[in-house]
Ligand SMILES: Cc1cc2nc3c(=O)[nH]c(=O)nc-3n(C[C@H](O)[C@H](O)[C@H](O)COP(=O)(O)OP(=O)(O)OC[C@H]3O[C@@H](n4cnc5c(N)ncnc54)[C@H](O)[C@@H]3O)c2cc1C
Ligand code: FES
């Protein structure tokens with residue numbers, strides 16, 4: 001027996017209506033139904049952070065969410081963050097500070113960093129490192145990612161004052 | 162690692178959710194999914210029906226209650242608890258401790274009802290609710306019942322909830338006046354489940370008419386070192402009525418806590434190491450709470466002095 005549900009949602013500004021099985025993970029829906037393969041899948045149990053996306057304005061794990069639960073949601077994946085010509089601020093800082101090597105963790109890191117910059121003052125390096133603790137990176141050793149986040153925080157402060 | 166086949170329904174009212182849960186032998190509530198989804202992805206659990214309770218308005222929000230308490234809807238997310246101004250004002254212990262709960266992306270979805278119902282022995286919310294004497298509202302086919310957190314937590318990952326019952330609200334009564342607290346947690350990485358955590362509250366008497374201020378209410382709770390979060394009433398009783406705490410009392414309290422808990426050995430730490438942590442962290446946390454109580458006593462006196470100077 002298989003069950004089917006119809007969902008409507010907005011991903012990177014585009015409306016989609018699709019019929020899916022309730023057991024389909026949002027991460028697989030994004031990658032395999034919408035063919036947006038920028039969202040990566042590592043562990044499928046919430047540990048690695050590679051599948052992190054922006055869901056109604058908050059960073060969430062797409063592997064711990066069912067596609068049916070995204071009915072009515074607005075989602076941004078790395079494809080919707082910016083373009084090569086017009087990168088988002090956090091993407092720019094990642095590039096300037098060499099905050100990626102293989103790039104596997106990067107889409108999830110970007111979604112995490114964007115949300116963390118929005119929600120916390122991030123006044124110390126420790127606070128940034130704690131904020132990154134839910135995303136694993138096997139390449140960079142994290143230092144350059146910390147540098148990129150610090151650069152965004154510094155610039156934001158300048159923008160405010 | 163993909164879930165087995167199941168059906169999914171969005172509950173439109175608490176009664177509807179109870180009916181849906183009762184309609185199948187193998188149904189399960191899904192709230193934030195932050196504990197349930199890993200289990201389902203691993204196929205450690207193969208439910209036939211998931212009932213989504215996150216869209217029920219009755220289960221949302223943090224409300225102020227008469228007498229300085231609060232009432233929290235079960236589907237309130239961890240990040241809302243972390244940032245709520247009402248909680249910061251009335252129960253800063255919760256605001257402080259929530260940063261230890263997982264990572265932001267998990268806190269953006271995980272709920273207080275889910276954390277309590279999942280009853281992980283190393284989770285923060287069961288300990289916090291136990292410390293704060295919270296009362297849990299549970300609705301099932303026969304209606305509503307209210308119970309204490311102590312009765313609710315039966316063992317590791319086990320509560321008294323029946324398959325067709327829903328935890329709907331969590332009521333926290335106000336703390337006594339002049340309460341100070343401390344909370345400490347040790348985990349391998351920020352956001353990991355705790356190896357050990359300790360929470361202490363100390364409430365002082367008013368010291369009116371020149372009487373010495375004494376400890377009127379004291380609460381000590383630990384988690385990560387026992388089947389469930391645990392309050393140590395024998396240690397609490399040893400503190401009540403005291404006007405000062407020296408290191409021998411603090412040692413004695415920590416010894417009592419350490420001999421009451423029954424920690425397990427697992428991949429992350431041995432039982433002995435957990436017992437060591439419980440001993441040291443109880444001393445540290447009790448000392449911090451006591452120092453805060455002393456400091457606020459001094460600032461209260463200073464306020465009084467300032468006021469009398471102003472009056473002159
Ligand atoms: C990487 C990672 C790290 C984590 N670290 C921590 C941590 O450090 N500390 C911590 O405390 N937690 C941690 N968690 C768990 C997290 O806090 C979960 O949010 C929480 O345990 C469950 O809440 P939920 O709303 O996601 O519940 P779900 O996963 O939806 O449900 C959990 C269980 O409770 C039942 N349930 C849910 N709501 C109700 C209700 N209202 N009434 C009756 N039954 C209900 C479900 O049927 C299920 O059995 C972590 C999770 C992950 C993935
Ligand atoms: S794939 Fe989702 S957290 Fe690892």
Ligand code: FES
Pocket residue numbers: 099100101102103104105106136137138139140
């Ligand atoms: S850049 Fe390779 S995993 Fe992070």
